[in-house]
Amino acid sequence: MFETTDLNQRNRQVESRVKTLFLLMTLLLILPVLVILTMLVIKGGPMLSIDFLFTEPTQGMTAGGILPALVGTVWLVVVALLASVPFGVAAALYLSEYAADNWLTRIINLAIINLAGVPSIVHALFGVGAFVLFFRFGTSILAASLTLAVMTLPVVIVSTREALQAVPHAFREACWNMGATRWQTIRRVVLPNSISGILTGVILEVSRTAGETAPIMFTGAAFYLPFLPQSVYDQTMAMSLHLFVISTQVPDVPEGLPYGVALVLIGMVLSMNALSIAFRTYLRGKKKW
Amino acid sequence: MEASAAGDFDRRNSSWYVDKVVQALVFIGGISGILCILGIFVFISKEGFGFIANTIDIKEFFTSPNWRPTSEENPTYGALALIAGTASVTGLAMVVAVPFSLGAAIYIGEFARGKTREVLKVLVEMLAAIPSVVWGFIGLSIMNPVIIDLFDVPVGLNVLNAGVILGLMAAPIMTTIAEDALKAVPDHYREAAEAMGATRWQVTFRVVLPAAKNGLVAAVLLGVGRGFGETMAVLMASGHSINMPDSIFDSVRALTATIAAELGETAVGSDHYQALFTLGIFLFAITFVINLAADLVLRGIRKEA
Numbered sequence: 001m002f003e004t005t006d007l008n009q010r011n012r013q014v015e016s017r018v019k020t021l022f023l024l025m026t027l028l029l030i031l032p033v034l035v036i037l038t039m040l041v042i043k044g045g046p047m048l049s050i051d052f053l054f055t056e057p058t059q060g061m062t063a064g065g066i067l068p069a070l071v072g073t074v075w076l077v078v079v080a081l082l083a084s085v086p087f088g089v090a091a092a093l094y095l096s097e098y099a100a101d102n103w104l105t106r107i108i109n110l111a112i113i114n115l116a117g118v119p120s121i122v123h124a125l126f127g128v129g130a131f132v133l134f135f136r137f138g139t140s141i142l143a144a145s146l147t148l149a150v151m152t153l154p155v156v157i158v159s160t161r162e163a164l165q166a167v168p169h170a171f172r173e174a175c176w177n178m179g180a181t182r183w184q185t186i187r188r189v190v191l192p193n194s195i196s197g198i199l200t201g202v203i204l205e206v207s208r209t210a211g212e213t214a215p216i217m218f219t220g221a222a223f224y225l226p227f228l229p230q231s232v233y234d235q236t237m238a239m240s241l242h243l244f245v246i247s248t249q250v251p252d253v254p255e256g257l258p259y260g261v262a263l264v265l266i267g268m269v270l271s272m273n274a275l276s277i278a279f280r281t282y283l284r285g286k287k288k289w
Numbered sequence: 290m291e292a293s294a295a296g297d298f299d300r301r302n303s304s305w306y307v308d309k310v311v312q313a314l315v316f317i318g319g320i321s322g323i324l325c326i327l328g329i330f331v332f333i334s335k336e337g338f339g340f341i342a343n344t345i346d347i348k349e350f351f352t353s354p355n356w357r358p359t360s361e362e363n364p365t366y367g368a369l370a371l372i373a374g375t376a377s378v379t380g381l382a383m384v385v386a387v388p389f390s391l392g393a394a395i396y397i398g399e400f401a402r403g404k405t406r407e408v409l410k411v412l413v414e415m416l417a418a419i420p421s422v423v424w425g426f427i428g429l430s431i432m433n434p435v436i437i438d439l440f441d442v443p444v445g446l447n448v449l450n451a452g453v454i455l456g457l458m459a460a461p462i463m464t465t466i467a468e469d470a471l472k473a474v475p476d477h478y479r480e481a482a483e484a485m486g487a488t489r490w491q492v493t494f495r496v497v498l499p500a501a502k503n504g505l506v507a508a509v510l511l512g513v514g515r516g517f518g519e520t521m522a523v524l525m526a527s528g529h530s531i532n533m534p535d536s537i538f539d540s541v542r543a544l545t546a547t548i549a550a551e552l553g554e555t556a557v558g559s560d561h562y563q564a565l566f567t568l569g570i571f572l573f574a575i576t577f578v579i580n581l582a583a584d585l586v587l588r589g590i591r592k593e594a
Contacts, residue, residue, distance in 0.1 A: 011488045018490040019400050025392030026409060029460050033416050036427055090318020098315060110584060111322040117511070117580035118329060118573060119518025120421075121545045124552070125569040129332035133557065150325050157322065181308035211420025214520040214545075218552050240422045240521075247426050248525060262426050266419060273418040277411055 040263050047260025056226040061246050062253050066261060071228050072141075072236030073268070076216060077209045079145035079232055080152065085202060087149075088156025095157070096164040097186055116154035120214040123151045127219040142232040144220025151215055152205045159201025163194040200280045207272035211265065213240040223249065239265045333573060337566030344560055345567060354533050356547065358561040366564050368571070370531045374448075374541030377534045378523055379516035381452025386460040387509055393460070394467035394508075399493045410468075417461035421521040428454040428526025442538045446528035449537040454526045455516050463512040470504020471497055507583040514579035518572065520545040544568050 055065035091108075099105040127147030137143040167190050175185040191198075222235040223245050229236040243265055247258040341347075345366055353367025397409050428450050436445035474497050482492040498505070520543075528540025529550065548565045555562040 011491070015488045015490050019396075022392045022396035022400060025389050026396045029389045029393045029457075029464065030409070030412050030416065033419070033457060036431060039431060040427075087318050087321045090315045091321055094315045094319025098312065099319065104320075108319060108322055110581075111326045113584055114577055114580045115322055115326050115329075117514050117518070117576050118326075119520065119545055119576055121520040121548045122329065122333065122518070122569050122573050122576075125333045125336070125548065125566055126329040128552070129336045129566070130328060134332065150329075153322065153325060181304050183308040183311040184304060186311075207418055211418075211422065213420070213422040214549055217549060240420055243426055244422050244521060244525070247429055258426060258430065262423050266423050269418055269420055270415055273415055277414060 037266070040259060040266065043256060044259030044261075044263030047256045048263065052260060053264070057224070058226075061224055061242075061250050062257070066239070066242065066264065068226055068228055069237040069239045069242040069261075070264070072221070073210055073239045075141050075229055075232075075236055076145050076148060076220070076238055077206055079141055080148040080209050081202065081206065083146055084149035084153050084156055084205070088153050089160050089198065091153075091157045092160035092164055093186065096161050097182065097190065112154045112157055115150075116158075118151075120151065120212060123147055123215045124218055126150070127215060132219055138233070139218070139222075139235055140220050140233045141229055141236055142220070144216040144236075144238075145232070147215045147219045148209050148212060151212065152209050155205045155208055156201055159204060160194075160198050163197025163201065164190060166197060167193045196279070196283050200276050200283070203272055203276040203279065207269045207276065210272065211240055211269045213238075213244055217241060239268070329573065333566050333569045337563055337570045340560065340563030340567050341570070345564070350567075354531070356531055356542075358551070358564050364560065366567075368544070368568065370533050371542055371544045371547050371568070373533050374527065374531075375517060375523075375543040375545070377448050377537075377541055378451045378455055378527055378543060379513060381448055381537060382455035382459055382516050383509070383513060385453055385456030386463060386512060389456075390460040390463035390508070390512070391467055391505065393464045394471060394505075395493060395498075397464070398468045398471035399489065399497060413461045413464050416457075417465065419458075421458065421519060422525075424454050424458050424522040425525030428522060432526065440538065444528060444538075444540060446526060447538050447540050448527065448534050451523050451527035451541075451543075452537065454522050455519055458519065458522060459512040459515050462515060463508045466508035466511055467501075467505050470501040470508060473504060474500045503586045503589045507587045510579055510583040510586065514576045514583070517579070518545060518576050520549050524549050544572055548572075 052065045053070065054067050056067055057069075058064035091112075095105065095108065099108070124147065127143060127150075131137050131143035131146050132139055135143075137146075171189050171193065172185050175189045176182075180188070216238055220235055221238040221241040223237075223241070225235055225237050239261065243258060243261045246253050246261065350366055350368050351372075352369055353365060354370035354373070355365040355367040356371060357363075357365045393409075393413070397406055397413070401409055429446070432450045432454065433445035436442065436447070436450055440449075478496050478500055479492050482496045487495070523543045524546035527543060527546065529542050529546055530540040531542050532539050534541050548568055551561070552565050555565065
């Protein structure tokens with residue numbers, strides 16, 4: 001065997017020190033957040049009950065439950081998905097299955113990257129200018145959800161495109177050789193083989209949409225509206241805005257209440273996110289090619 | 290069949306037409322991204338440009354720290370303090386987040402193996418999913434008392450609070466993008482260096498990092514863009530008072546937070562309302578430039594590779 005030289009030894013020392021340093025940096029990034037989340041659970045946990053989830057807020061939001069906010073968030077997310085998923089999937093299909101490598105494709109990609117980087121409050125301004133005023137939807141679930149849809153469009157496009165591109169090209173070629181048209185190939189071969197990947201992206205989008213606050217503040221979410229929405233033209237409460245309102249705008253809120261709301265919100269978002277990750281891991285294990 | 294061979298192949302049956310229709314529909318979806326970004330530009334400009342053209346004094350906007358849109362006799366629209374607020378919070382956030390997220394990316398990408406790596410990646414991804422309003426609430430109710438106790442200052446909602454919160458928010462995203470950049474470095478670079486007897490750290494420091502340089506710069510740029518655009522967390526944790534900050538214990542107010550706090554109180558079409566859209570145009574322009582820069586930097590590596 002080789003002799004261990006001084007240089008070897010020094011290298012090894014440096015190596016282990018550097019490794020420890022980087023591990024520490026990683027942990028310092030993660031641990032504080034885990035501590036904070038634990039505090040949320042400790043302080044918000046006692047608030048949680050069936051009553052809390054399924055009753056309306058009372059006494060100017062200083063007591064009672066969160067039902068209208070919970071239902072409102074579900075409305076907002078569902079309507080946003082109905083708008084963004086068709087466009088997002090179509091865009092991903094175009095980019096993955098049709099687009100040539102030309103200037104238009106480059107501009108589309110650039111637009112998607114920039115759309116993902118537009119600040120959420122600018123999306124809110126856009127929502128006010130376009131959906132509330134120009135299209136005359138007023139402040140409504142429809143306007144808020146469309147704003148959210150525009151905002152999360154890049155999430156759907158990027159994740160769907162990844163799912164489509166994970167389908168090997170040979171599958172398509174085999175299908176084309178049978179005389180199938182592009183659409184037949186997509187419908188019979190590409191989509192069935194990527195649908196689970198697309199779903200993963202959609203779940204991720206749900207998690208993103210449910211937590212957004214700024215885009216819905218002026219487009220459809222109400223501070224206090226203790227009724228359940230009846231149609232997409234109604235305003236509604238939402239979990240994210242409710243947390244903002246009771247922690248900053250309302251006096252004499254009991255200390256535990258906002259913690260409870262924060263806990264439910266984060267629980268919704270993280271569980272959807274975890275579901276998406278679990279689904280992805282499962283698919284990766286199952287992959288046949 | 291008597292038809293010629295060419296005619297035989299050119300069967301414009303229903304499948305052919307369906308295919309064309311789908312192609313058109315998918316194309317509309319394809320350009321929806323462009324339409325959205327143009328729509329955003331057009332609609333915020335439509336509400337804000339009248340103000341830029343008629344009312345606003347550009348010099349005042351960029352040099353005066355006096356944002357007093359609601360003043361009865363003499364409203365002023367100086368955005369300097371707001372710009373300083375956004376810049377100070379984002380700057381501090383980057384000081385906190387850049388070293389840690391690059392370190393974490395290097396650890397996850399180059400040192401961690403197997404299960405550890407998967408668990409760390411999932412954790413980082415989950416951290417990135419925490420909504421900004423929850424971060425704001427954390428700043429308000431957890432960080433605030435901690436800062437007051439620790440530094441013996443009267444108010445804990447300040448640059449420090451918002452900067453740390455924003456840093457914690459931006460770090461997971463920067464980590465993920467930076468790790469992608471490291472992963473994009475081909476393995477045979479590493480293998481070649483290892484074959485020369487280099488240790489893992491030597492491989493990382495001398496080979497991987499230089500090769501991934503552009504991707505790492507892009508990760509930091511996207512983090513900065515994110516910081517500039519963050520709204521709820523900064524609104525709740527920064528103290529929201531108009532100030533040119535002298536120290537990290539001063540409360541400040543950010544561009545984004547100003548729009549979020551004031552838009553609800555303005556009448557549609559009023560000067561104040563248009564002024565807020567002007568701030569929006571300014572934010573849109575800044576983040577557009579940052580994202581464009583990040584994309585150009587990234588394109589740089591793709592060309593080299």
